[in-house]
Every structure is written in C-alpha cells, then in structure tokens.
Amino acid sequence: MVPADPSARALRRRLVLGAMLLLAGALLSMLLLEGRADPVIPTRLDQAPAPRPGAPVYDRDIRPLLERRCVVCHGCYDAPCQLKLGSWEGLARGLSKAAVYDHLRLKDAPTTRLGIDAQRASQWRERGFSPVLDEHDPAAGRALSDSLLWQVLALKESGPLPEGPVLDGDEFDFSLDRDNVCPRRDEFDEHARRHPRAGMPYGLPALSAPERQTIARWLQAGAPAEPEPALPEALARQVRTWEDFLNGAAIRPDSPQARRRLLVGRYLYEHLFLGHLVFEGDAQRQNFRLVRSGTPPGEPVRILPTRRPYDDPGVARPWYRLVPDRETVLAKTHMPYVLSPARLARWTRWFVDEPFAVDALPDYRPETASNPFRTFVALPMASRYRFLLDDAGFFVMNFIKGPVCRGPVALDVIRDRFWVFFVDPALGADDDAAQAVAREGEVMRLPAAEGPDASLLAWRDVARAEDRLLATKTQALSERFGGPHRITADFVWRGEGGNRNAALTVMRHFDSATVVQGLVGEPPRTAWVIGYPLLERIFYLLVAGYDVYGNTAHQLQTRLAMDFLRMEGEANFLMLMPRAARQPLRDDWYRGVGDEVRQRILGGPYRFDAETGIAFPPGVDPKLHLFGLLQRRLEGAGALEHRMDLGAAQVPDAAERQGLQRLAAVRGASLQWWPEAVVLRIDAPAQPPGAAPRYYSVLRNTAHRNVSTLLREKAMLVPEENTLTVVPGVLGAYPNALLRLRVDELPALAATLAGLRSEADYRALADRWAVRRTSARFWAESDALMDAYARTDPDEAGLLDWSRLENR
Structure with a gap:
C-alpha cells in the first residue's frame, strides 16, 4: 500500500471535524427550538x-x-x-x-x-x-x-x-x-x-x-372589539363633497382643468396630512385624516405608505381620501382643522376661480418635491399664502407637534416664549412679491432635497443656498422699501374679518411647545414676522420634509437650517424698528455668539438698512412701543384673542385674579427650581360640594443668552432673567407637576416661589401643595383634570401625557 499523503490526511480530518461541528450545531438548534411557539406567525x-x-x-x-x-x-x-x-x-x-x-x-x-x-x-x-x-x-x-x-x-x-x-x-x-x-x-x-x-x-x-x-x-374573552361603525349619512355626504373637490370629480381626466385640480389636491394634501380634520357642526367631533390612496372615492382606501408626503406615490395618479381617525385624541398630537362650507367656498375662490394654467404636473424627485416654490409655481402665490394665513395657528402648530411627540430639533432653536405676526398679503403676495419668491425658489435648498443620502458634508451647500436666498430677498426688499415707500405698520397683517390667527404666541416647554392665538403674557424678548416664503420654508423643513426616522445627518441639518429661518423671522421684526435700535436689540438676543451668526440678521447676506416708516416718540422703549402699536392695530380689527389673559372677564373673582397676577410677577433665579409646565387646581376656601375646580397653567420662561449654540444649552441659561406666564385653563400637553391649593393660599405660593434657593426648598413647596405621582389620590386628581379640560376647551382638548411628570 502506498502511504497516505500527510497533507491529504490533515485535510480529511478537518473536513470530518467540520461536518461533526455542523451536525452538532444543527442538533443544538433543534434542542433549543423544541418547545418554542410555532414559527408560523399567528394571525x-x-x-x-x-x-x-x-x-x-x-x-x-x-x-x-x-x-x-x-x-x-x-x-x-x-x-x-x-x-x-x-x-x-x-x-x-x-x-x-x-x-x-x-x-x-x-x-x-x-x-x-x-x-x-x-x-x-x-x-x-x-x-x-x-x-x-x-x-x-x-x-x-x-x-x-x-x-x-x-x-x-x-x-x-x-x-x-x-x-x-x-x-x-x-x-x-x-x-x-x-x-x-x-x-x-x-x-x-x-x-x-x-x-x-x-x-x-x-x-x-x-x-x-x-x-x-x-x-x-x-x-x-379573546380581547374582542366592536365592528367599526359606518359613518352617519350626514358625515358620509360631507366626505364625498370634499373628496370630489380634492380629486376634481366630474372633470374630464385629460383636460387642463384636471391638471389644475390635481396640482391643487397635491398642495392641500401636503399641508394637511398631519391634521385632525373635523366637519363643522359634527357634535361627535369625529376626526379624519387626509391620505393618498391607490383607489378612487367609492372604493376601499388603499393607503400609499411613502416616507414623506411628497415622495413618489408609485401609481399613475394618487387619490386624496378622507378616512376616520379612530385613535384616542392626545393633547400632544391634536391639531384640529375645521372643514366648513365657508372654508370650501374660500378654497374654491382661491384655487378654482383664480385663473392659472398648469402645462405639466411636477415630478416627485427630491430636489423638486422638497421645494414648494418649484413644485407649485403654477398656483397663484396669493392663493397659497391666504390658504396658510386662513388658519396660521394650525400650520405653526404643525412645526412643533406631530405623531412622534418629541421636538428638540425644532425647539432648542426657539426662545421659551415669543410672539408671531404675519406679513400682510396685500404686500407679501402681490406681483412684486411673487416675482421675488420665484427668484428665491431657484436658489432655495432644504436638507430633504438630498433624499436618503443625507450627509453632513452637504451642510455647506445648504448654508450657501441660504446666503444666496437672503441676498435675493434683501435686494427685493431694498428695491421696494428702500426709497420713499418705507415699511410701516401696514406691513403686518390685521386678520381680515377678525381672523384670530393674526397674532400667535409660541411657548416652549423644553422638548415640547404650545401655540395659542393672541399675545399672551407680558411683552417677550423676541418676536417674529413671517411672510409667505418663510412660512412655506419652515413648513417644508420641519413638517413635510422632516423625517424623524432619518439619519443623524438629516436631523442635524434640519436643526441648523431652522437656526437660519428663526433669524429671518426675527430680522423681519427688526425691519419695523428704528434703524438705530436694531443692532442693540439683535446683540441682546445673541449674547455669546460670534459676528458670523449675528450678521445673518443684520449684515452679511442680509443688508436691509432702510429706515422704518413708523414714527417712534423720543424717550420710549422702541420695542415696547412697537408691540403696543401692533396690539392696538389688531385689537381695532377684532383679530386679537384674549381668552388666555388674566383679566376680569377670564377670572371674575378679584382675590383669585390678584393672587394669580402676583404669582405671574415672580421672576429671577428662584424660578430655576420651578418646573417648566405646572397645572394649578384652585379651590374656593369654602367650596360647595360638587362645585367645579378652576385650573390654571403656570409656565416657566427659561431665559437664554442665545438659542444658536448647538449642544450647549445649559451653558446659555440666564436664571436671573427667568419669568413666569400664568394663563387660565390647561396649556401644554406634558404637565411636569400638578398643584392643588385654595384661593387664599395663592399669596403664600407666590412668596414661597420667590424665596426658593435650593432643590430642598422646592421639595418643601411640593410637600405642601403638590399631587405627586406617589399620591394615593393621583388618579382621581388626574381624572378631574382631564374632565375639566375636555369640558372647558372641547375643540382643542386631548388626553394629557404624564410621562414628563417630575419625581421631586
């Protein structure tokens, strides 16, 4: 016999050993799987x-x-x-x-x-x-x-x-x-x-x-549920009416009118997809969602699940459908938008009766679809802007609410409380403005334009595009208001017909925020004035184009781009101020940042230097004078909401009103121990059985040196400048604390709060008044609060969220 080759023997041994290991692995897997549930997925x-x-x-x-x-x-x-x-x-x-x-x-x-x-x-x-x-x-x-x-x-x-x-x-x-x-x-x-x-x-x-x-x-019993009920016929008729409008029912599919209606439907869908749509007069307040479906009205809805509302739907034409939203209404996601005959008439006037032509429908490529100025260039700009102003609070609310319920990307770039005004459409949406917007649209770039390939390396491209856009905008403003025609108070929208969306207050509560109509609280440190281009860009940055499932580069780019847009809103407000007052005010807003940041508001690509046309009396604080002028202007037009005030109309009891006003006057470093958002339950000293308690929200306005410093927010805090805002009712979706006290204890609460010097001091305050998460009566107090919220604010109310309730 010929001796076996040693290398061959070694190879055979390795093959045998490998086979034995594979067999052992298979046997072990069988043993581990034995007794497990059937791998077939249960249905x-x-x-x-x-x-x-x-x-x-x-x-x-x-x-x-x-x-x-x-x-x-x-x-x-x-x-x-x-x-x-x-x-x-x-x-x-x-x-x-x-x-x-x-x-x-x-x-x-x-x-x-x-x-x-x-x-x-x-x-x-x-x-x-x-x-x-x-x-x-x-x-x-x-x-x-x-x-x-x-x-x-x-x-x-x-x-x-x-x-x-x-x-x-x-x-x-x-x-x-x-x-x-x-x-x-x-x-x-x-x-x-x-x-x-x-x-x-x-x-x-x-x-x-x-x-x-x-x-x-x-x-x-198997976790049963009732069958989904059919819509009442009155609601079903309304659904058909609105779906007919959105899809252009009875219009020949290959006609120019059909292209117009498809573009209008796309515009409306991309702006309303997050909302809770409710029909006027519906006592049950059934919420609907606007979705894109692969099936037309009259057939079961087949939702087209795209990542963004403007992504390619994957069908020759999408159909816009209204579907009932059966989920629980949450305060943190609830954004009601009322569909009424009057609103349909306005949409018809803006988007059907206005003459415009659509030669070809826009595509869905990211660089096109992420830019609303390109996608919807055929729609009259005045119609688009009036549509947004019609319920401006809803669209601003979209910036900071949504199904994910966490908003630091949008929120750590805004102050804790500021007022928002809007450019009058007579000036901000006329032919000159439309031409300027068209030019801006050619240079605009938002992070979502990169699609799934978002990279931090592209940030410079976004920044350069923003510089070009600001330069284009500055040129247009200088041509229009740099000569004899100056910017006056007429620049600010008064809210035609008493529209209460003409003035809004935004209040941040760290990682959540609230938007309400009216000018709530004392005059804030900052304010924004928003025109159509800025309103549309913020919406497509933070709502239509933002993907919470996106990669880190996308989220960081969105945060940095929002920095630019906030500055633009603040710069618009500064245009109304005397030229000599602008830089000191800007520098106060941006303490601790470099010249490059500050020049994005005054200087650099944004060089609007024309003097305001508003008369400012000598010796007055120009910002306070301007706020007073705008308040009187809106009040005279019936466009100023007052339900969040602490006046006699909202708080009839004098002792209660004075106690709350004293609480609202507390300011300074003691507030750093007060939670961001507190709900007060107020009981009368001798409240009769069954009497309803009154609830108020006490919100801390955390002062910052600036809000442009990424990842260093704590270093930017200025505790000695903290203030409070106190409003009737429930404001904010995430109460951090629930306090219960009598009316006659309000002065003591204000004095105790003003004297806080440590965490131990706050704990003593909580020992006296807080309904803590450990309290045996916590759920009874929670139920009473939820009931009161639903009773006093039925249109806006939803379940509050206790996940931010403090353990102090």
Whole structure:
C-alpha cells in the first residue's frame, strides 16, 4: 500500500471535524427550538375578535379605562417600546425594541407608523414587533399567562410603589432619554425578577381591583372589539363633497382643468396630512385624516405608505381620501382643522376661480418635491399664502407637534416664549412679491432635497443656498422699501374679518411647545414676522420634509437650517424698528455668539438698512412701543384673542385674579427650581360640594443668552432673567407637576416661589401643595383634570401625557 499523503490526511480530518461541528450545531438548534411557539406567525389578531355576550368589549369597557391609565404615557410613536395603546390596532401590534427617536444613526431607520406602514398584526410581527396580547385561541386558557399586558399589571400588584413621597432615583428612571426595557413574553419572568417594581403604570399608582378585573375578563374573552361603525349619512355626504373637490370629480381626466385640480389636491394634501380634520357642526367631533390612496372615492382606501408626503406615490395618479381617525385624541398630537362650507367656498375662490394654467404636473424627485416654490409655481402665490394665513395657528402648530411627540430639533432653536405676526398679503403676495419668491425658489435648498443620502458634508451647500436666498430677498426688499415707500405698520397683517390667527404666541416647554392665538403674557424678548416664503420654508423643513426616522445627518441639518429661518423671522421684526435700535436689540438676543451668526440678521447676506416708516416718540422703549402699536392695530380689527389673559372677564373673582397676577410677577433665579409646565387646581376656601375646580397653567420662561449654540444649552441659561406666564385653563400637553391649593393660599405660593434657593426648598413647596405621582389620590386628581379640560376647551382638548411628570 502506498502511504497516505500527510497533507491529504490533515485535510480529511478537518473536513470530518467540520461536518461533526455542523451536525452538532444543527442538533443544538433543534434542542433549543423544541418547545418554542410555532414559527408560523399567528394571525388571530389580524382583525378584532367579535364580542361575546356578557363579556367586556373594547370601545365600551376597555378603551376608556386604558385611556385614563395607560395612554397617558403610551400614545405616540416614541412611547416606551413603541407601544401605542390609543386604539385596538395599537394593542394588536404590540411593542418593539427599536427606538424611533435616535440622534445617532448612520442610515435611515425603517418607518413604523401605525395604520400606514402595515395594516395587520401579522405584518407587524414580520417587522419585529412582539405581541402584548395572547395570540392563541382563548379556549386554550392562556389568555392571561401569555398576555404581556396582563403580566405588567400583575407585576404592579405584586410590587407596588414603595412608601414615601419621592421615589428612589436609582430604582426609578423618569429621564426623557432613559433606556427602555422592552421584554417579550418569553423574557418577562427574568425581567420581573430583576425589576420587581417595574409594573405598569410605571412609577404611578396601580389600577384598582375592579379595573384589573375588567381587563382580565376582556383578555379571557379573546380581547374582542366592536365592528367599526359606518359613518352617519350626514358625515358620509360631507366626505364625498370634499373628496370630489380634492380629486376634481366630474372633470374630464385629460383636460387642463384636471391638471389644475390635481396640482391643487397635491398642495392641500401636503399641508394637511398631519391634521385632525373635523366637519363643522359634527357634535361627535369625529376626526379624519387626509391620505393618498391607490383607489378612487367609492372604493376601499388603499393607503400609499411613502416616507414623506411628497415622495413618489408609485401609481399613475394618487387619490386624496378622507378616512376616520379612530385613535384616542392626545393633547400632544391634536391639531384640529375645521372643514366648513365657508372654508370650501374660500378654497374654491382661491384655487378654482383664480385663473392659472398648469402645462405639466411636477415630478416627485427630491430636489423638486422638497421645494414648494418649484413644485407649485403654477398656483397663484396669493392663493397659497391666504390658504396658510386662513388658519396660521394650525400650520405653526404643525412645526412643533406631530405623531412622534418629541421636538428638540425644532425647539432648542426657539426662545421659551415669543410672539408671531404675519406679513400682510396685500404686500407679501402681490406681483412684486411673487416675482421675488420665484427668484428665491431657484436658489432655495432644504436638507430633504438630498433624499436618503443625507450627509453632513452637504451642510455647506445648504448654508450657501441660504446666503444666496437672503441676498435675493434683501435686494427685493431694498428695491421696494428702500426709497420713499418705507415699511410701516401696514406691513403686518390685521386678520381680515377678525381672523384670530393674526397674532400667535409660541411657548416652549423644553422638548415640547404650545401655540395659542393672541399675545399672551407680558411683552417677550423676541418676536417674529413671517411672510409667505418663510412660512412655506419652515413648513417644508420641519413638517413635510422632516423625517424623524432619518439619519443623524438629516436631523442635524434640519436643526441648523431652522437656526437660519428663526433669524429671518426675527430680522423681519427688526425691519419695523428704528434703524438705530436694531443692532442693540439683535446683540441682546445673541449674547455669546460670534459676528458670523449675528450678521445673518443684520449684515452679511442680509443688508436691509432702510429706515422704518413708523414714527417712534423720543424717550420710549422702541420695542415696547412697537408691540403696543401692533396690539392696538389688531385689537381695532377684532383679530386679537384674549381668552388666555388674566383679566376680569377670564377670572371674575378679584382675590383669585390678584393672587394669580402676583404669582405671574415672580421672576429671577428662584424660578430655576420651578418646573417648566405646572397645572394649578384652585379651590374656593369654602367650596360647595360638587362645585367645579378652576385650573390654571403656570409656565416657566427659561431665559437664554442665545438659542444658536448647538449642544450647549445649559451653558446659555440666564436664571436671573427667568419669568413666569400664568394663563387660565390647561396649556401644554406634558404637565411636569400638578398643584392643588385654595384661593387664599395663592399669596403664600407666590412668596414661597420667590424665596426658593435650593432643590430642598422646592421639595418643601411640593410637600405642601403638590399631587405627586406617589399620591394615593393621583388618579382621581388626574381624572378631574382631564374632565375639566375636555369640558372647558372641547375643540382643542386631548388626553394629557404624564410621562414628563417630575419625581421631586
């Protein structure tokens, strides 16, 4: 025999060893998989099980309970573990370990929008979501043991809150950017062992025994829900009317009129896609969403799930459809927009009766679709601007609200409170202005133009485009107002017909904000004046073009671009001021920044130096004089809202009014220990049984040296300049604290607040008046607040969110 080749023997040994390892791996995998659930994705929750006689059902029994105890923290896309509990579909979808809001990602994340990116629970399983309801046949008897929803409630019962007013910060983490633990059912037992007090509601009192029993019976019945009701005929008729308008019903498809209507429909959709549309006179206030569908009116809606509203829909023509929004209304996302016969008549006047031609419909390429001045150049600019002004508060609200419910990209570039005015369309939307906007549109560039390939390297291109745009704008303003025709108070819109959107107040509460009609509070440090080009650019930067699932480069570019747009709004306000007063005021707004930043308002590409045409008396503060002039101008036109004032009309009781005014006068460094947004419940000293309490919001205006310094906000704070704004009712979606006191205690609260010198001082204040998250009466107080909010502000109200409630 010939001896075997040693190298060949070694090769055979390696092959045999490799085969044995592969076999061992396969056997180990089989052992590990043994006993696991069927790998086939269950489909039981693809549609809601039918109700059973005598068993609880979702809309009648479960939804109200979950809304008041669970949705108050689990309502948005970025709710813990993406668990949205505001609808049966959200419960059926379950949870995900992936975070929606992430500052550090190199690539765009997949979108996970409930009702858009997938329609059935089994489709969400394919996207990595795990169930919180039992997906087996209820007859198997595993409805509670296999329900994560039930397990977290049972964990709360076995591990209640510890004694004491404040929870241990090492055990309970309530920070905004905390790491959420999102166990699947097969991981839950270990999770419960390691975190015995992590039951739900997290860091709040447990549900009552009857509430838990109702949920248990519902789960054991299979988690049933009523069939979705048909729309009442009155609403169905309105839906048909508006869909006919949006889609150009009865217009020959290949006609010029059809192209016009398709372009109008696209414009309206791209501006209303986030809104809660409600029909005037609907007592039930049923919300609708405007969507793009692959099917025309009269057929079932087939939503086209694009990342942005202006992305290519992937069909020859999209149809614009109104679909009922069945999710719970949340204060943090609720943006109502009323559809009325009067509004339809205005749309018809602006977009149908106005003569214009559409030679060809625009494409959906990012560089085109992200630029509304190019996409909609055929639509009369005056019509576009009047459409936006008609409900300007809604569109400004879109900048800072949305389904994700977190807004630092838009919000750490704005002051804590400022007033907003608008350029009169007679000046800002005439032929001269339209020509200027057309020129600006040629040089405009927003971050979304890069599409999914957003890169920080492209930031310089965005900045250079902004410089060119400002230079173009400055030239147009100088030609128009640099000669004998100066800018006067007529530059500011008075709100035709008493439109209360003519003046708005924006109030920031760190990572959330609120927009209300009127000039709320004392005169602010800054104000913006917004014209059509700026309003449209902010909308396409922060709403239509912003992708919260986008990569870090996109999010950072959006933040930096918003810096430019804020400065432009402030510069427009400065144009109304005396030329000699502009630079000192600008420098006060931008303490601690370099000349390059300040020159973007006065100097550099923005060199509008013409003197104002407004007369300013000598010896007066020019900013205060201008604010007073604008207030009187709007008041005379019936366009100034006063419901947030602390006057006798809003607060009839003199003692209560004086106490609140004294509280509002507190300012300075003591306020650094006061939360951003506080709700006060005020009871009369001898309130009769059943009398409704009164609620007020006390908001801290945190002073900054400037808001242009990225990632160094704490270093920019000026505590000694902090102020308070006090308003009737509920303002802000995320209360940080709930205080309850009598009217006669208001002076004591103001004095105590003015004397705060430490965290310990605030804790003593809270010991006296706060309804803490550990309080046994917390849920009763929460329910009373929610009821009062819905009763006093039914159009704007939604569920408040307790996820920012402080533990102090």
